[in-house]
Amino acid sequence: MPFAGWEMPVQYASIVEEHLATRSGCGLFDVSHMGRLAVSGPKSREWLDRMLTRSVADLQPGGVRYTLITDDNGGRGVRILDDALVACEADDRFALVVNGSNRDRVVAWLRSRLPSEGVMLEDHTQQTAMIAVQGPAAMGIVTSLASSADAERINALKNYRCCAAAVAGHSAAVSRTGYTGEDGVELVVAAEDAVAMWEALLAADAAARPCGLGARDTLRLEAGMPLYGHELVEDTNPFAIGLGRGVSLEGRSFPGSEPLAAMQKGPPATKRVGLVLSGKRPAREGSGVFASGGAEQLGLVTSGSFAPSLGVPVAMAMVDPSLAEPGTQLEVDIRGSRQPATVSPLPFPGWRQQV
């Protein structure tokens, strides 16, 4: 399936099998379509700190933060261009991972704001590849391919920390992050090492299984993670979808910081909720949400599918705050037919077996 100019598998075999393999063992995801940008130079820290919704002023080498990338909509407000991870690789060197579908406009926006000297912005997406290794067996698989010293450093990574290491003999940027709700890492390697790395990971353990975009989507849905273009769009109020942690306003100024401060103060017009559907029919993006028996549409499904680990259809929706309390009974219009649904906390309870 073409996606943002990339040929991407939705599934290698079965979305359900790939999903469950990631929850019980290890899923390998080729996420090379994600944009990988390098920001370096003596003024890189200061400049990025003025460009991102999260501060990097105090981000130490080895630290990773979730951030939004906003512009000021030509001075008329705020426009969320993307959500991203920013990693500090050295005092004057940072790596940004952005969504594949937003890469071109993010690069164009950042370039338009580059100072005349002191900061270099490079798009490394084509020269590198990115593999997400996710699931309870992921750390064992990655570290089995590293020297004991590197394995120790990888194992010592806390969530949202990164290091450089050799995995299967290839230099890799290793980040304890992911988009499945499972433990694991994301590896960035040189493009020419990608196939060998993929094959080494696959051969390392019978639990390792190639997974496509379909399983990535059901995994992140169960784990309650927003996806740009669905839960998060240009004019989303990030505080309404639980992404307040992606915005640090105190004592800071960045494009759109003033309108974001106003959003933080006011009550949000809608809230993001989880929905567990009755029956077997999944609600899909765009389905209307109603109070039980209500005529007025009070929400909209932003993502929906069958949840393989829960065995029921689930969805995320933006709804009127009066309907957002967990346990509230609602109805979703699925292609003209009203289906009962119950508001659920996010992540969906029971999405991962308790250990």
Place this chain on the structure above:
Amino acid sequence: MKFAKSHEWIRVEGDAAPGAVATIGVSAYAVEALTDLVFMQLPAVGAPVTAGEPFGEIESVKAVSDLYAPCSGEVVEVHTELPDNLDLLGSDPYGKGWIIKIKLADPSQLDALMDQAAYDASVSDGSH
């Protein structure tokens, strides 16, 4: 048994005369391509179906697909247990995985459909 380009099959019981009953299902190829089936919406007995028009829906984890009627007619029987036993579509697509039976309105519509060999060729060369 005849096949539509949209991957449904139809099999007439007895002579293909007006009013003959025909069984409709989906091909093994289609079931395998869909994978991860989770939901099926079927018509009611008595509902009219029109050749080339949707008569139901089949939904996988990935997406919703329409089921198209290979021939026109009236629904006389619905496999009501199928939505709760979607595995039958994969394990026995031409037998226990049948979907509906219709009373054929115009048996000449069968002539526009593919036989098994032509259908198999169409899915193997990717021209479906």
